[in-house]
Amino acid sequence: MKNNSTYLGTVQDVSGTTIRVTMVNDSLSGLTYVDGEGYKIGQIGSFVKIPIGYNYLFGIITQIGASAVPENQVTIQPYGNRWMTIQLVGEGQKTGEFQRGISQYPTINDEVHLVSEQDLKQIYGQPDKPYFVNVGHIAGAESIPALIDVNKLITRHSAVVGTTGSGKSTTVASLLNALSDSDKYPSSRILVFDIHGEYGKALNDRAHIFKVNADKSEGSTEKELFIPFWALNFEELIDISFGKFNNEKDQNVILERILQEKLKSITNYPKAGIEIDSLNVDSPIPFSLNHLWYDLYTQTLGKFYPDKDDNPLAYEIDAEGIEIIGNPITATPPIFKKINTNMQIPVILTTQFQFKVTT
Known part of the structure; x- marks a missing residue:
């Protein structure tokens, strides 16, 4: 009817x-x-x-x-x-x-x-459900809140689109403000790449702001942004640490060594959500760049006693009779004996691989 x-x-x-x-x-x-x-x-x-x-x-x-x-x-x-x-x-x-x-x-x-x-x-209208956040009201009825399903928002690709001045930044700020409510969502963690600095002031009371060339004046809450070297991919790390290689073989040697260091790190210090089977050279796993440099330096420039099995490296001796083995933590290189063919036990130079290492 x-x-x-x-x-x-x-x-x-x-x-x-x-x-x-x-x-x-x-x-x-x-x-x-x-x-x-x-x-x-x-x-x-x-x-x-x-x-x-x-x-x-x-x-x-x-x-x-x-x-x-x-x-x-x-x-x-x-x-x-x-x-x-x-x-x-x-x-x-x-x-x-x-x-x-x-x-x-x-x-x-x-x-x-x-x-x-x-x-x-x-x-x-589903305001009583905890996984919905309020971003305003619907156009057809101002008394009805416009709600967004948090589960779908963060598990799918989402976009906020509109013309200039239509309120995109305000909408995103509202979403961030709602999702970072520690009472409703105590486990929420949000990472924002704020390229144009639009959200720092809006979320200043609940966000940690990291910035290149941060404002360090009195009253500023900005912190200097530092990116750990192990978070870089292989090509980026090579560019800033080793420069260009003369041949692909040397580059592959470094790749294998970095992978070995990351494998050693994840084996000694397991991390939730990271499996050894899925590990690759670009995986953001902490490792010691100092020890990598030390091992490469030793195998590139080291001198060896050919007939000595227990410790074949031929280090120079200091004034106190102690071998100058260097220190990877302080980036102090070892000092090796010079080649002397007149010695009864000659010292020879390793020829495993040669490339330029910069520190």
């Missing part, structure tokens, strides 16, 4: 999720009242509902007027302005929650009704 206050018209054409509706004559006044609230009829972007048994199909008005008339009806419709084009977006039981997607479709002469504020609460 028709509810005259919400009744808009009937379905006359169905093409997938796109339907066309003829409006009743008395709906052309442009305004109707439901439960004391005024609603504009046929406004682009507004919701409509189609009762199908115990369910409602929900759609959004995308076109209205003469251009919404089906092509095969243009010549025989004297009142072309009485048509609407609607895009179906979801469905729900009359007493249940709204769900996206369509499992059934309307038929010819099914009634189309205006969606009231009470119906919009069925679609949007």
Whole structure:
């Protein structure tokens, strides 16, 4: 039975999720009242509902007027302005929650009704659920909050788009402010790459701000940004540590050594979520660059006693008779004996590989 206050018209054409509706004559006044609230009829972007048994199909008005008339009806419709084009977006039981997607479709002469504020609460109103955050109110009803599902927001690719000045930065700041609420989400951790410095002031009371050339004046909370070398990928680390190699063989040697150091690190100090099987040279695993340098220096420039098994490295001796083995922590290189072919036990130079090492 028709509810005259919400009744808009009937379905006359169905093409997938796109339907066309003829409006009743008395709906052309442009305004109707439901439960004391005024609603504009046929406004682009507004919701409509189609009762199908115990369910409602929900759609959004995308076109209205003469251009919404089906092509095969243009010549025989004297009142072309009485048509609407609607895009179906979801469905729900009359007493249940709204769900996206369509499992059934309307038929010819099914009634189309205006969606009231009470119906919009069925679609949007879920304020009691802790995994929804409030980012404002919906355009069709200021009393209904616009909520975003946190689980879907952070587990999928999301984007906030709009024209200049439409409020993108404000919306993102609101999201960050809501998600960083330590009472609601005590385990939340958010990393923001604020290239243009838009969010520092808005989140200053709950964020740690790291910046290159940070403001160190009195009262500033900015901290200097330091990136650990082990967080760089292989090419970046090579560029700043070794420079260009003369051949690919030397580069592969360094790659294997870095991988060995990271494997040693993760074996001695396991980290949750990191498996040895998935480890590669670009994995951000801490390791000692000093020890890597020391080992490479030793194997590149070291002198060896060929007939000495326990400690074949031929170190120079200091004034106290102690071998000058250097120190990787302080980046102090070892000093090796000079080659002397007149010695009974000659000292020879290793020839495993040669490349330039800079410190």
